[in-house]
Amino acid sequence: MGQVNSSAQRRAQDEDGQVEVLPKGIHDSSTPIRVGLLGVGTVGSQVARILTEQKEELQQRIGQPLEITGIACRNPEKVAFPWIDKTLLTTDTKYVATHSDILVELIGGLEPARSLVLKALESGASVVTANKALLAKYGPEIYRTAEEDGVDIYFEAAVGGAIPLVRPLRESLVGDKVTSVLGILNGTTNYILDEMTTKGLDFEVALKDAQAKGYAEADPTGDVEGEDAANKAAIVASLAFHTPVSIDDVTTEGITNITADDIALAQAEHKVIKLLAVVVNGEHGVSARVYPALIPDNHPLASVHGSYNAAFVHAQAADDLMFYGRGAGGAPTASAVMGDIVTVARHIVQGGTGPQISMYQNLPKAPLSTSRAAFAVRFRICDRPGILAAISKTFADHNVSINGINQDLKPTPHDPGYSGEQQTLRVVTHQCNETKLRETVEDVCKFDFVIGEPSILREM
Structure with a gap:
């Protein structure tokens, strides 16, 4: 010392x-x-x-x-x-x-x-x-x-x-048992997704607008790839569950693959897309995740616009608490x-100090294989006969149940059966194991009719 x-x-x-x-x-x-x-x-x-x-x-x-x-x-x-x-x-x-x-x-x-x-x-x-x-x-x-x-x-x-979230977790709720925290913890990505939703902008256009207004850095990688929100998720999980959680324990996905098509398809289902930070202390251990999610438009998080942040805390005695306010700015x-x-x-x-931060637990980290959710997967394909059958069979082979399929059939001057036109194909699943879902998507992407990277969205 x-x-x-x-x-x-x-x-x-x-x-x-x-x-x-x-x-x-x-x-x-x-x-x-x-x-x-x-x-x-x-x-x-x-x-x-x-x-x-x-x-x-x-x-x-x-x-x-x-x-x-x-x-x-x-x-x-x-x-x-x-x-x-x-x-x-x-x-x-x-x-x-x-x-x-x-x-x-x-x-x-x-x-x-x-x-x-x-x-x-x-x-x-x-x-x-x-x-x-x-x-x-x-x-x-x-x-x-x-x-x-x-x-x-x-x-x-x-x-x-400016949102008082750390102090409640550190002091106000220290007598309770917090089981989960989820929310929008990055103002830059929320602004971009909100502009895409309300104005129909493409990702790149919305990003440039965010940079012009000072909401995004010249190098926005840390925000749009989810790294900033992941750092916050690690801090929140450590405080909420009194156990060490580092950035290395956080599974992270960004928003760079979100397109105007994803936004439009979500709106057609009365949903919006938000980048969420989610930490849970469950039966398999602590899970800390950052990912873009589909949120019903009647959920409070759906109404968090611009660069604002919001977080939901669930505790056994206090039940649900929501914190909302400006998440960035000098x-x-x-x-x-x-x-x-x-x-x-x-x-x-x-002549003293405040309460110290208790890290008295060393809880296990829940593996990805324990995660379950319903998913919406958007593929870009070169359309030709037999594609739906091939994709459906791949999902079935991995024991992932399909809830619905939507294909963007844009007007075309070609005769029925025309082969090669690029289309958007969206597959919605029932609740399934996330590891199996990702293995399924990886196998579908091996087909020569799939173009580029797919978009994978979790249902909230």
Whole structure:
């Protein structure tokens, strides 16, 4: 353990300017609590603004002033926010991490974020972070380090932006048994799918629109391939089930194969397509999944539009709970970060910490072979006689029962029996084993009349 600084022992200055170490729990209400920022981008700049513009009001809520004492970033000379004191800017991330009472980590990624967070905790600083990738990979190690060093680790902004989801799982429901959490936890993909549904746009067009409006990054891979939602699923599962769940335990599918045809076919059945993060503690163990799903249009999740997020939590005693709000953006995410900063600062003033994160279970991970659902599979085919029979036989050979088949028979100038026209063929199954379903689809794709990658959607 490193030397404990003033987040574990409060400081006071005498008339000569010397630092006097006060016992934990005793504080001078005039001594500022030092806040260090790592990163000053979309979220970090808004956190700095709130800390600066609401300084007096925050002091009233906490009982002691907050003071930004360092802001580390890659290019200090490019920072031009009027509320940021340029003398606070530095490239020395290690110094900021180890000379703060509260370190706010907003640089993202795995390294150097992991090393800096651990150094901060070991130096006696509490940490507030929005880094979902870091916690999904190294959460248990970070939680354990915080507990061993007697400091706080808070991360409300890592899941769902401004939505208070982490705190209820960590504290409000800790006396209950949570059995599942499912929801829309990525604003970018929800915006894209919503635009495809409401405006009839193709995926690429909707993606470019999302990028133009700042909802998607220049490289949107982490969002559209489901990686961002998968990181959040790992964090949520760990908190909900008190067991380590890492990003490596999450099965992930994105939305890049969703087409306007998929959207239209779903609408014809009074359904919408949403990218869901689903974690379940079931009889076979913990399952953590991210996948595009067909949702009835009368379900509350179907009405979650734009870049908003929503999550359903089911607990034995509390039953169903729903959390809804803005899932992304600088100001909404900064709101969640500030909530954590104020909470941690209050703990410092009171001379203690918040509840630690309990990982007392080591539950097994449910294999994919235990998953069952009804599916809608869309194939693109070169039409010719005998195709339906061949596909139906393949499904039957794998013991996957077909509920219905729909073929997109567009008007054609050719005579009946014309061979080679491209068509959309959609197969809907009854409830079946997911492993068998995927094996079936793989075998169907071996036929020379199948074009490209199929789309596989689960019924909710």
